[in-house]
Amino acid sequence: MDISTLLSQAACKWPDQIALHEPASARTLTFAELDRALSGVGQALDHLQIAPGARVALLADASLDYLLADYGCMATGRVRVPLDPALAPDELLAQLQDAGAALLLFSEAYAAVAQGLGIRSLALHTLTAIKPVDSPPRPAQSPQSLASLNYTGGTTGTPKAVMHQHASLCAVLQNIVMGRGAAVGDVLLNVRPLWPIAAVAVLGHLLSGGQVVLAGRFEAKAFLPQLVEYRVAFSSLVPTQLLRLLRETGSAPADLPAFKSLDVGAAALTGEVLEGSCSLFSERIGVLYGMTEAPWSCYLAPAQMAAVREAGGSAEGLVGRPLFSAAIRIDQPDAAGVGEILLGGPQLMRGYWQLEALSAKTLDNGWLRSGDLGRIGPDGLLWVLGRCKDIIRSGGKSVQPAEVEQNLLRHPGVQDVHVFGLADLEWGEQVCAAVVLDGSQPLSAQQLMDHCRAGLSRYKVPRRVYFIDELPRSHYGKVQKNRLFAALNLQP
Structure with a gap:
């Protein structure tokens, strides 16, 4: 399977359903309109002589135009290279040169940054210059072809690019669809940046027939009113955003009749933030575990989280069970069952771009060494307890x-x-x-x-x-x- 085919299938299933809504620009796209626009992105890239297989870098905040470029690149055989706008120019330059990017697409907000990079071999265009036009249906892409380079540096060290093929991203998408359990028409509110892998989580919601509201940057004062206004069923925050939200609103239960789950990933939920979040959202908190190298590998659904807490247990560090296509095991556990978490399954990266030795070290006989310490309880639930190297x-x-x-x-x-x-x-x-x-x-x-x-x-x-x-x-x-x-x- 490949990204192009999945998007075309979604357009056939729900042609007139709204797929994307951007309140700031008052723009909406149905699934059929989205599918045609993605083909048009490919034709625009053809006109710019950006060949299939070329790396196309993206430098912009979350927006409808960003998603069109992001999905349009993958659906038409190019390789998306999402960049973090918060990086210094030297860091951006290093990533662009390492990727061998043929084109940098940027929003107007980052025009000065893009134009100051000074790479002669790199074509520069604004996102709005890529104007989708009606074009013939897209061909399917090879499942083994490269779809995405995702630069990640973790908390230390030199940034490196994670390679994902169409096949691995499709496995990630399957995990998201099955884990989240969204229904056709459910609304997902996105207030997070779409790099390096969040755009794929958004795509997972679309492939459930859901609608995505692109509300720009997270604002603690605006978040709860947005959930009410758009009758949101799902959203996702990182712990730092949750902390800001709790400081702004307090933890008294919010009246959110349409809401199903707030998914939290990355850094673990602990202590006061966990308690406050569960109170504010009436136990509708889900926790996902993975990393850019193996996204959406485990998921703790809100019902599981609530059951653990109701039984009097601590949910700190708890990240659930492996999702449909994922596998987990603990390497060299100690007497308490604690060891390094290994991840397996088709959702794993292909390796690190141009870093063969590091790829071989990290992908050990088909298992990805996460670098995280954890243990698996008798109920099969995974607990993340810290970093091995820490x-x-x-x-x-x-x-x-x-x-x-x-x-x-x-x-x-x-x-x-x-x-x-x-x-x-x-x-x-x-x-x-x-x-x-x-x-x-x-x-x-x-x-x-x-x-x-x-x-x-x-x-x-x-x-x-x-x-x-x-x-x-x-x-x-x-x-x-x-x-x-x-x-x-x-x-x-």
Whole structure:
């Protein structure tokens, strides 16, 4: 199967149903109109002499025109290369050169950035310059052909491009359709950026016959009114957005009769944010687990989340069971069943673009090494407990940063925290914490260390505490360690 065929089938099933609605421009597209527009994008790329197989980079915020270019590239045999607009020009330049992009499509908001990159071999056009026109039906694409390059750097290191073929993205889409369980006509509100893989999650909703409302950037004040106005059934936020929403609205249950699920991914839901979210949305919280290399691999449906909480269990770190085409296993589990999470299935990436050694290391005998620590309960539910490489080795003992972070977050004066290790001649590594205070009370490093001693083994207590106004986080909520260390004047 391929993206072009799936979109054509959707147009045949629901030709007159609204597929996309963009309130800011008052534009709507039915499924039939969307399908014709995607073919037109291909014809426009033909006129620009952008051949099938060429990489087409996208630099824009979430919009209807963005999705037309994104899906139009894949449906007509080009390779989408979505870029993060928040990157510095040098970072964008490095990604474009690494991809060997033939064309950069950008929105007017990023015209100055695009035109200042200075790559002579790169054609530049605004998204609105790609005007879809009526054209003949599209041919199907080979399932094994490359559909997408998705640049990801995680929280450290040099960005690298994840390769997805049509076949792997179709497996992802199948997981989304079966996991989310949307009905024809259900509305999904999108207020998230569409890179690097979120546009695929949006496509999964469309392939259920649902309508997508593209509401621009997330605004905490506007979010709940938007859910009511558009009679939204589904939406998705990252934990940082959820925290802003709770600070704006509080956690009293919202009156949302049409709402079915708020899906949360990326950084884990913990503590106050989890409790507040479940209250605000009346237990209609779903948790997805995956990564750009293996999107939508596990899903915890709202009913499962509610059942765990009703039984009195903690749902912190719980991410559900593997979806239809996915498989999970724990590599080299310890006595408690904790080890590295391995992911299998057709939704896995093909590898990293032009990084054969790293690809072979990450894809180990058909299993993707996630780098995450986890365990599988007797009920088959997966718990994510931290990152393998984040484990701190101090005095011959292992410390999981998440355990220390949760202890610190239980102090009423701590708003946010990140625990990490620093090299130490005597101990190997020292446990350190970067702490954001909530301003309710003055706190010293010694007071926080004493707080930890009351609830943690001595070797887990931070030996250094650094105070910072705000932790530098990515859109997905992950702490960006290079920026954190730079802010603290530390050497990683």
